[in-house]
Amino acid sequence: MKSGFVAIIGRPNVGKSTILNALINQKVSIVTNKAQTTRDNIKGIYEDDEAQIVFVDTPGIHKPHHELGRIMNQSALASTSGVEAVILVVDVAKPFGDGDAFLVGELKVDCPLIIVLNKIDLAKIDQVQSLKARYQELYPKAQIIEMSAIRLFNVDDLLKIIKSHLEEGPRYYPLGSVSDRDETFFIKELIREQVLMQLREEVPHQIAVAVEKFQLKSKAVVVEALIIVDKPSQKAIVIGKDGARIKAIGIKARGALEERFHKTAYLQLYVAIKKDWLNNPRLLKEYGYK
Ligand SMILES: Nc1nc2c(ncn2[C@@H]2O[C@H](COP(=O)(O)OP(=O)(O)OP(=O)(O)O)[C@@H](O)[C@H]2O)c(=O)[nH]1
Ligand SMILES: [Mg+2]
Secondary structure, eight states, rough: OOOEEEEEEESSSSSSSHHHHHHHHOOOOOOSSSOOOOOSSSEEEESSSSEEEEEEOOOOOOSSSSSHHHHHHHHHHHHHHSEEEEEEEEEEOOOOOHHHHHHHHHHHOOOOOOEEEOOOGGOOOHHHHHHHHHHHOOOOTOOEEOBBGGTTTHHHHHHHHHTTTTTTTTOOTTTTOBSEEEEEHHHHHHHHHHHHHHHHTTTTTOOOOEEEEEEEOEEEEEEEEEEEESSSHHHHHHHHHGGHHHHHHHHHHHHHHHHHHHHHHHHEEEEOOOTTGGGGGGHHHTTTOO
């Protein structure tokens, strides 16, 4: 069989995680309309009769403002070495700007590069054409493909292109594997996804989730988790008036857990303040951000 590793990189919010989930037809990576949703490199494993492809979803590359941001950029950029191909995802509905130039400056690719112009459903034809021309000039050897991940448009074509770059190789993960991450990671991410979706712009980036307890019983899943914020004002926002927001987060997160485990979910959420955790190497490590 053919096999290999493929990194998915790009600026925040361009649809990298949506593309990964579409490629492997499973929800491995959380997706929200907020920038910097993905914080870790997450592997999603695709397999069919011809090939096993290990995709690496990565945090959006951005100008960092804290240690966590620097760690996120580093892991995204590091994912491009030692892989069979790199997919650079671009939001085709946005004009080429400073953030794109920053990424182009940081990016060094020494393997086949596939550029996905995503969100084609939101773009006008001339927008698509001019961005395509620009990227073709920047990366003359790259293959460029238009896509709408949300509508699953051109997902199969992207798979075909990727396979054309793979060679015969071993099955890196056992048959049936979906990801390299364990259940605790997915629980943390599902809760974080709900926190991000329930809150407005400035707060979410400052939040981490730590799973304190996880028990899988025959008919139930029991989870206790901490939502970590970096100042008292954020704790008040997360809790909301009379606890309304944390309650809403809890209800949605419980639903997500029930969907994932097909069992009744019992979820306790607590909010803890850890001052400036985004710049504290010890706390970053504790919350899983090396
Ligand atoms: N209209 C449209 N929206 C899309 C498409 N693909 C993704 N989105 C939306 O774009 C937003 C960001 O998607 P993500 O997959 O989280 O983006 P990302 O690149 O992984 O973002 P980060 O993890 O923050 O770097 C979500 O609201 C998605 O639903 C698409 O093809 N069309
Ligand atoms: Mg993402």
